[in-house]
Amino acid sequence: MKITSPENPADVEKTARDALRRAVRGSGAYHMEACVRCGLCAQSCHIYLTDPVPENHPAVKASKVVSLFRRYNTLLGMIAPGLVGARRMTPETLDELVEVVYGRCTCCGRCGINCSIGADVGSIMRIGRTVLASVEKVPPNLQAVVQNQLTTGNQMSIASDELKSTAEWISQDLQMETGFEDVRIPVDEKAKRVVYLINPREVKFFPLSLSAAAGVFHAAGESWTISSKFYDVTNYGMFSGHGNDAAEITRQAVEEAIDLGAEEIVLSECGHGFRSFRWEGPNWMGKGYPIPMRSMLDVMLEYIESGRIKVDPSKNTERVTLHDPCNLVRWGGVVEQQREILKRVCGDFVEMTPNREQNFCCGGGGGMLSMSEYGERRVLSGKIKADQISATGAKIVATPCHNCADQLLELNKKYKLGIEIMAVCELVFNALSDKK
């Protein structure tokens, strides 16, 4: 598939080379120099395990990026490129890289933590994306999501009025369901302690998740609001590799929260949203945030541990297992919070194997869900996750990520798992002792 726009090859090379030089500084270059191509990472990659061809081997994929690095950043790469497999960045080599870094890797990082050397292959692949983004070679469907975020404030182009009306009817339903007369979703209210960022999919397709969060906030007596302009917790700029786009998406949401007078930003359950806002955002922007930022998982655990909400595990009787989103766990460090919560709100919680930092990607990471051209491979690569789930005998899979939830829904159909996929906050909401 040719995605390139006709440009002067010399300009393409210079732009891409400059982007590469900036991207590898102080981190990526170490990992590119360290990889010895021992090949032992293959068994750690869900894409390779489900389709074991050389093109899917993590080291083969990484070598495509590293070969470009060597051409401009190593002595032998400059004087004897053939000896070290160094390649110039031509429109052709960059086109070839598109499928490698966007279509054959979710940048989940599992191969990296299992690497014999300790080379961060996931970051090498992200650098490949950064290089391609610099010369406008991001797959169009993925870039379209980024454009939505930049132009409308959210990835699904949901208008402010639609958000407000959705918040209104969810509030009414919630009042009836819980018996809490004053429970509601506050929109654009100033000087609340918390501004809550949500995934637009919660507004459009998964209102139960937003409703559950509202119920939990209400039960805890939290002072909170959402913005009708910039409420999107996702950031597809991280997937595309466009650092400037990612920075702008971060900036608009953080500044909106500050304008509303919030003391803290709480991030809805979203793997890449957490990673991009909590860890990458300040670096894209080149400055830290003036207010703290936490995951909803941290907040809910605090509510439970402090007694601000009372939960009854007998209200969730089905067996529940947990899928760890890579960006939240392996890249984000939110590992135990969701487990502590589930142990308290579920009667029968079991881990899948492997878990935590060793979890397998569901296959929907890295923006894969937005790139329909790689859909078949995405679903095939999810077979590992489907097998993990089946082995637990669980009826409910909790996952603190809407991207993962979308992929798991598809895996559920494809592999006939017979499961229900829920956000952690939905299980917490179910377990609230005080609601009717």
Place this chain on the structure above:
Amino acid sequence: MPGRGTPETGRLCLSPDIAHTKSSQLFETERIVALISIVWAILLLLVQWYIAWGGGRIEFSAPSGRAISGIIYNFTIAMLPSHKESISKHPMKFVIGLLMHIGVFISIVKVLILLISPGTAPIIPNFISILLGISVICGFYLFVRRIITVDLRSMSVPDDYISILLTIGLMIMAIAHETGQILSGAFLIYASIIYFYMPLGKLKHVLFFFIARAEYGGRLGYRGVYPVHNSVKERSGG
């Protein structure tokens, strides 16, 4: 006094005094070449480290953990077979790779001893020579594996084959020198070739292994991912 570490005199058909003088002069030249190659390797590796660092990355996010804890973890627990699939799923390949690296390490130490103290009696006992032999066999296994395995072949470049052949050669030279088959000078000249090549090809992982592992561990430590506190049983769903 020449010992097994410097077996030159017994191999030259000159009078003992002349032979000793000539071989000493020659050996001195080879020592200087070897020293230059080592300085070259160290300097070039450091220059490449500096270039790769490029002013470094400034971390603007607030920490959740300690970078130093992550670094320590990544050099200790994270390298255990129970925590790394590259070992647990490939135990034999890991052992073979380890044995080869032990042989390379012994050979490098032998070069350094020869440079620092050329007249020293052999400190490498026979069983280590046998270990070197095993390392050579392991090296050949890895070389052949790279040729015949489709996945490995598709990611390999000439440098991969050259690097492994050079290191196998170093170990063979070390054995040959140890058993008196070659002169110290020849061994040093061969070692010099390795040192000259080291910072250019994949052998530079002698430095970047440590830097990459430290940077990765530090980053994950800062984010609170490392150290992982749970037991293997818990992590495997037990």
